[in-house]
Every structure is written in C-alpha cells, then in structure tokens.
Amino acid sequence: MLSEYMGILSLNENTDNIKSLTKNRLIASIPIAGRYRIIDFTLSNLANSGIKNVGIFTQSKARSLIDHVSSGKPWDLNRKIDGLFVFNFGESNTNLKDIEMIRNNMEYLYRSKKKMVIISTSSMVCNIDYEAAAKFHEQSGKDVTIIYKKIVANNPCFKDCNVLNLSKDNTVIGVGKNITFSKQNANNDLTCEGSVNLSMDMFMLSKELLINLLNNCIKTGCWIDIKNCIYDNIMNLSTNAYEFKGYLAYINSVQSYYKANMDMLNLDINKDLFFSSGLIYTKVMDEPPTKHFSSSNVCNSLISNGCLIKGTVNNSVLSRRVSIEEGAEVSNCVIMQGCTIKSNAKLNNVIVDKNNVIEENTDLKGDTDFPLVIEKRSLY
Structure with a gap:
C-alpha cells in the first residue's frame, strides 16, 4: 500500500467541447454509467492503492462536486489525520490555473508528512493499479514517471491530448500533441495507421521536487499549470514512462462522453473498468430497486x-x-x-x-x- 504517497487532483480542465454538460458543473461531477460521477474513478484508484491523503483543486461551479464527495466517506477518506481536502471551491476568478490554485494553498504541501505525490486529472476514466506504477517509478530512480497508454493514431476521442516520444528504455525524450486526421486508401476508405503513446496526464514524483517546480513557476512566471511545466522541463528532469494496458476513456467532449457510456454496455469493458484493479466506489443514495x-x-x-x-x-x-x-x-x-x-x-x-x-x-x-x-x- 502506498502509505508514503499523497494524491493531487487538478480539475482545471478544458470544457470547450463539452459545454452543454458543464454549464452548471465541472467535468469531474458529470454523471456517468448511471450511478457514478467521473471523479469516482480517480478517487477509487487512489483509495484502492492505500492513499489516504487527497487534495482536490477546483474553482467555481463546484456545488455538485462538493455535494457528491462530501467528507470522502465512500473512499475511506473521512479521517482525523490526512483525508480529503477540497480547495478553492468558492473562488470567484474562474481563470485561475492550477499553479495559482496550489500556490494559494502551499501550506497543504508543507504540512503533509507524505514524501511522494501522484498528480492526476479527473477526466481520464480508467481502473489503474497505482501500486504497480509506484513500484516501477521507485525502481527506476527517475525524477518523474508519466503514465501513458498506446492508442490508435488519429483516434478522435483523444484529440489534442499530449503524446510522448519514448526511447527504447521508456525514457521520455519529447512531448507533442495527438493530431487527428483521416487518410484515404486506394478504395477511398478512411483509415487510421500506427499508434501513439498517449499521456494520461498522471505524474509520480517526490513532494520536494514538486515544491521546487512550483516555486520556480511562481518565480519565473513561465508556466501557469503544472503538467506543462513538467513537459517543458523534460530535458532537465530524468523522466520515464509507465504503460497502462487497461481500458481508457478521456472525457473532454460530448462525443467522448457518449462513447464512454456506450462502451460500458460491453461486458468485457465493464468488467475491466469496474473490477480489474479494485472496485469503483461512489456516493450511496439508498434508492429503492427499479x-x-x-x-x-x-x-x-x-x-x-x-x-x-x-x-x-x-x-x-x-x-x-x-x-x-x-x-x-x-x-x-x-x-x-x-x-x-x-x-x-x-x-x-x-x-x-x-x-x-x-x-x-x-x-x-x-x-x-x-x-x-x-x-x-x-x-x-
């Protein structure tokens, strides 16, 4: 169990292509699969790995999120020591990026006794074993480990996501964007060729390194969000990548949200997503049977x-x-x-x-x- 790790969830996510569902809520609190919310998957992955200290950095439109996560009881995070922390939910400035949000709450990092950090977004829906990823990270001796998944190139559900350029030993040597375009073959059929290493925007690093990166961002003003700071400093940090092989959905558009729900009707995907590396928990509503x-x-x-x-x-x-x-x-x-x-x-x-x-x-x-x-x- 990852007793030395803490989790940081940045909910400062791009809603340009999903505004019809985020008019009054965050992506993290959109209902999915009937009885769940999107954030349930990330919180459950952390809880299943034994992480008992989770900080959620959000801003406005967080009423439904606060109502859903409450004290964190469904994920065993309602604790006197450590537990679930939600920051900036009353912030009136909706243009704040996560660097500024974390800067306003640096005491949270300084007071925590945890030595390692997992940074994640909520929009990557999967069931991942963070223990295996943490073991890989610690054995590698690298500064940062980025979790990624191989996907078919040009997949429109992962449009504009970050992709990793990896060496033979899985060292990250560059970061680009997933460009989606269609290529016609001799029969004028649309085809997708090859694969790319899609970054899941999940990072493992020491708390000390994270604080140094944050202080550098604040001092120089060169970066406004932590993931771009890490990506832009790939050449200055020793960074490797851990491959995730399970089902992954990225909820960044109406189309990807709809496809993820339809995918869950597939029994194999449903078993992988809800049971493979631990159960997915959510707020209990005590409704009568259908x-x-x-x-x-x-x-x-x-x-x-x-x-x-x-x-x-x-x-x-x-x-x-x-x-x-x-x-x-x-x-x-x-x-x-x-x-x-x-x-x-x-x-x-x-x-x-x-x-x-x-x-x-x-x-x-x-x-x-x-x-x-x-x-x-x-x-x-």
Missing part, C-alpha cells in the same frame, strides 16, 4: 436504482429515478437522474441531462458521432 412493469422491454442496458420502466429501453444508460412511460422507446441513449420520458416518445442517440421531461409523441434523434444533448433543466 420496478419493471409487465409492458416493459429492456435489453443490454445499465439501469440504476429507483427507476420505473413501462416502455422499451435498448442499449442505453439510465441514472436514478428515471421514468419510462408505456409506449416510450429509448435506444442508444444516456438518460440522467430525475428525467421522465412520456408515452410514445421516441429517443435515439440522445443525452438527456437531469430533471428533463420529454413530452408525449416527441421524436428526438441524434447521431452516433454527434449525439443530441438536452441540457439540464432547473428544478425551479
């Missing part, structure tokens, strides 16, 4: 507790307290908490955010690459 009426027809779907199903649900993900009335048809959809799909409504390739009511005889249809999004409805 009720399937005699008129219901459900196939290959994730249905959370508290739902009422009278219509047809196929290849879809339903959050808690969703009502599907008789005659309604829901296919290839993500329906979030508290929604009602009324009689004879037909939905295909649609993401319905919380508290929406889809009226009778409504016909909504999106595309697998560009799903239709119905934004969150305010309760008032």
Whole structure:
C-alpha cells in the first residue's frame, strides 16, 4: 500500500467541447454509467492503492462536486489525520490555473508528512493499479514517471491530448500533441495507421521536487499549470514512462462522453473498468430497486436504482429515478437522474441531462458521432 504517497487532483480542465454538460458543473461531477460521477474513478484508484491523503483543486461551479464527495466517506477518506481536502471551491476568478490554485494553498504541501505525490486529472476514466506504477517509478530512480497508454493514431476521442516520444528504455525524450486526421486508401476508405503513446496526464514524483517546480513557476512566471511545466522541463528532469494496458476513456467532449457510456454496455469493458484493479466506489443514495412493469422491454442496458420502466429501453444508460412511460422507446441513449420520458416518445442517440421531461409523441434523434444533448433543466 502506498502509505508514503499523497494524491493531487487538478480539475482545471478544458470544457470547450463539452459545454452543454458543464454549464452548471465541472467535468469531474458529470454523471456517468448511471450511478457514478467521473471523479469516482480517480478517487477509487487512489483509495484502492492505500492513499489516504487527497487534495482536490477546483474553482467555481463546484456545488455538485462538493455535494457528491462530501467528507470522502465512500473512499475511506473521512479521517482525523490526512483525508480529503477540497480547495478553492468558492473562488470567484474562474481563470485561475492550477499553479495559482496550489500556490494559494502551499501550506497543504508543507504540512503533509507524505514524501511522494501522484498528480492526476479527473477526466481520464480508467481502473489503474497505482501500486504497480509506484513500484516501477521507485525502481527506476527517475525524477518523474508519466503514465501513458498506446492508442490508435488519429483516434478522435483523444484529440489534442499530449503524446510522448519514448526511447527504447521508456525514457521520455519529447512531448507533442495527438493530431487527428483521416487518410484515404486506394478504395477511398478512411483509415487510421500506427499508434501513439498517449499521456494520461498522471505524474509520480517526490513532494520536494514538486515544491521546487512550483516555486520556480511562481518565480519565473513561465508556466501557469503544472503538467506543462513538467513537459517543458523534460530535458532537465530524468523522466520515464509507465504503460497502462487497461481500458481508457478521456472525457473532454460530448462525443467522448457518449462513447464512454456506450462502451460500458460491453461486458468485457465493464468488467475491466469496474473490477480489474479494485472496485469503483461512489456516493450511496439508498434508492429503492427499479420496478419493471409487465409492458416493459429492456435489453443490454445499465439501469440504476429507483427507476420505473413501462416502455422499451435498448442499449442505453439510465441514472436514478428515471421514468419510462408505456409506449416510450429509448435506444442508444444516456438518460440522467430525475428525467421522465412520456408515452410514445421516441429517443435515439440522445443525452438527456437531469430533471428533463420529454413530452408525449416527441421524436428526438441524434447521431452516433454527434449525439443530441438536452441540457439540464432547473428544478425551479
């Protein structure tokens, strides 16, 4: 167990391509797989590795995040010593980058007795064994270890992500961007060739080195976020890479969010994501079981507790307290908490955010690459 490690989660993430789902929330608190939030995966990975000190650096639009993580009890982080710390959630300046956010709370690092740090984002959804990665890092004797995954080149779900240029011994010698483009073969079919080493923006380093990097960033003003500071100093730091081989989804767009939910309907991916290196924990809501009426027809779907199903649900993900009335048809959809799909409504390739009511005889249809999004409805 990683008793000498602490976790730092930077939630200063790019929301340009997912604004319809982040209007009133952070990426970290978007519901996923019915009963989970995106941040659950990162917190569970840290907790499963025995890390008991986790700091979350966020800013505005954090109400739903604070409500969800609370004291950290689902991840065994509600402790008198160490535990879960959330910083800057009341910050009015939404342009703050993580260097400034951590600078305002440097006492957190100085007071901690932990010697090592894992820095991560919340938008990389996976089930990773940090113990194995930490062992690799410690045995290498390097300053920094970056966790990466080999992916097919040009994968649009990982557009603009950082990619690593590695030597034969897995030393990082350069960092670039994943450029997505399509190439036509002789038959004019679109193809993707080769693979790239996608950085998961997860770093392992000593707390002393992190403090030195932060002080250098503050002193020079050359960097505004810690990951770019590390990437730009690759030549000055001894840096290697640890390969992750499990399932990975990067939630940075509506398309990638939709695909991740649909992927979870695949049994092999579901087992890998929720059970491979430990369980994924979330806030317990104590809802009653879902009720399937005699008129219901459900196939290959994730249905959370508290739902009422009278219509047809196929290849879809339903959050808690969703009502599907008789005659309604829901296919290839993500329906979030508290929604009602009324009689004879037909939905295909649609993401319905919380508290929406889809009226009778409504016909909504999106595309697998560009799903239709119905934004969150305010309760008032």
